Amino acid sequence: MANYPELSLSVEAVVFSYANKTIKVLLQLHDEKPFRDQWGLPFQLVKENESLEKTTDKIRQKLNKYSIASGIQSSIYSHPKRHPKTRLVSISMIFFAKPHTMEIAAPSYRWFDLNELPSLIMDHSLQIKDALKFLQTFTQNHTWVYDLLPDRFTLTQLQECFETIYGKPYDKRNFRKKIMSYGFIKPSREKQKGVAHKAATLYFADKKKLEKFQAL
Amino acid sequence: MANYPELSLSVEAVVFSYANKTIKVLLQLHDEKPFRDQWGLPFQLVKENESLEKTTDKIRQKLNKYSIASGIQSSIYSHPKRHPKTRLVSISMIFFAKPHTMEIAAPSYRWFDLNELPSLIMDHSLQIKDALKFLQTFTQNHTWVYDLLPDRFTLTQLQECFETIYGKPYDKRNFRKKIMSYGFIKPSREKQKGVAHKAATLYFADKKKLEKFQAL
DNA sequence: ACAAAAGTGTTATTTGTACACCCATGC
DNA sequence: GCATGGGTGTACAAATAACACTTTTGT
Numbered sequence A, B: 001m002a003n004y005p006e007l008s009l010s011v012e013a014v015v016f017s018y019a020n021k022t023i024k025v026l027l028q029l030h031d032e033k034p035f036r037d038q039w040g041l042p043f044q045l046v047k048e049n050e051s052l053e054k055t056t057d058k059i060r061q062k063l064n065k066y067s068i069a070s071g072i073q074s075s076i077y078s079h080p081k082r083h084p085k086t087r088l089v090s091i092s093m094i095f096f097a098k099p100h101t102m103e104i105a106a107p108s109y110r111w112f113d114l115n116e117l118p119s120l121i122m123d124h125s126l127q128i129k130d131a132l133k134f135l136q137t138f139t140q141n142h143t144w145v146y147d148l149l150p151d152r153f154t155l156t157q158l159q160e161c162f163e164t165i166y167g168k169p170y171d172k173r174n175f176r177k178k179i180m181s182y183g184f185i186k187p188s189r190e191k192q193k194g195v196a197h198k199a200a201t202l203y204f205a206d207k208k209k210l211e212k213f214q215a216l
Numbered sequence C: 001a002c003a004a005a006a007g008t009g010t011t012a013t014t015t016g017t018a019c020a021c022c023c024a025t026g027c
Numbered sequence D: 001g002c003a004t005g006g007g008t009g010t011a012c013a014a015a016t017a018a019c020a021c022t023t024t025t026g027t
Helices: A052-062 A099-103 A124-138 A143-147 A155-166 A172-182 A207-215 B052-062 B099-103 B124-138 B143-147 B155-166 B172-182 B207-215
Strands: A007-019 A022-030 A038-040 A043-045 A069-077 A087-096 A109-113 A185-191 A201-205 B007-019 B022-030 B038-040 B043-045 B069-077 B087-096 B109-113 B185-191 B201-205
Touching (some): A007 A052, A007 A069, A007 B007, A043 A052, A052 A087, A069 A124, A069 B069, A124 A155, A143 A155, A155 A172, A155 A201, B007 B052, B007 B069, B007 B099, B007 B124, B007 B155, B022 B155, B052 B069, B052 B087, B069 B124, B069 B143, B087 B124, B143 B155, B143 B207, B155 B172, B155 B201, B172 B185
Parallel strands (some): B007 B087
Antiparallel strands (some): A007 A022, A007 A043, A022 A038, A022 A109, A069 A087, A185 A201, B007 B022, B022 B038
16 A cells, blocks of 8 residues: 555445444554554455455455454445545445454454444544444344344343344334244244343244345 | 546446336437447546545536436446446446436437337446336335426326336225325326316425435 | 243234225216 | 226224233342
């Protein structure tokens, strides 16, 4: 990135996860020139003979510690002065990471609470806000929610996750009825451990059925 | 466009209209080098100090004969070899034109039936297909349909327009009940003229209420 | 025994769907 | 007077919303 070409394209990753009733966002402490020591979204320049899909793959590989699920294109950021040195147009992609991966230490990456973000480079704060709004409004099909939860989860955890994302409470009985009616959430034979009350059944999402459901 | 820069960005316009129970698409007979005398979507390169919004404005001005309504971003096309001479990444935008504007003659532009498209440059055929699918699936809020209809329309015309777009029939009584329940379609005092049967009431969309509805 | 969350069913309301006839007009 | 589309209501089914108590377990 020594000399800047006329116009660069990048894919920028808004990676969400979820824990303790809060949404988490993965940020990177950038170490290259114009943004050294500043927090921002991980991003990846689109190389000369690369399609966006290829670049998106690369970014997924770069973040493979977090085994992120496949991305969703949300929006494009193109203001001519958004990058201080070059003309950078960015495609914002949304990814999801399971909570256990958040434990994994990685130099220069850190998870932040959505509500406690530091000051970010370029328009990344806006991008994160837009990404959440995009998920809330454009996906009536909420199958990506299961990418934010552990492989085994209780129905209460699932409900809390929905409540956090959509910012509103759901009725316990109605919520369970509806979720179970979709048919892609199944009970495992395991139960919650180490809780000071009745142990909840752990459920899991049937991936094949989820995919079929998405196809609609 | 004599010499090609490393990477170019463009906004490409899928302009839809509607008449005689068919969806129409505006195409341009291109006259510049690599695409001379070939049909394709109208497009506009993103200039050096231009945001996409600016470029989109320009394209709207270029097509101002058709007084197209504000655009919706649909998808991005980025295959490295999609343009024969340069690396061109394109943002596909969807626009709408009212049917009376289709009468307006404009050299090198022509309206085609969606089902009778000629062979198109680059991936423009795919882009049109994707655009329609985008509208069908991602906008539960169908307020753009009114941009395809004349200012005054009968409820039967409205219903036919929905039927064409979504490719399925609706029940007359239920359709009317639902549409009227939204509250943004109002009857005018005018009636259809010159028909060999009872003249239908002409309705119009209340723009202010439409906007409020969109905000949800 | 008590605190804390799990789990479960019924009723009322709203929304969606199916369906058929009379009306006004131009020819 | 007849062909053509305009306009209207009702009954049933399905989905959604509101709501409270018993169970299990750890401390």
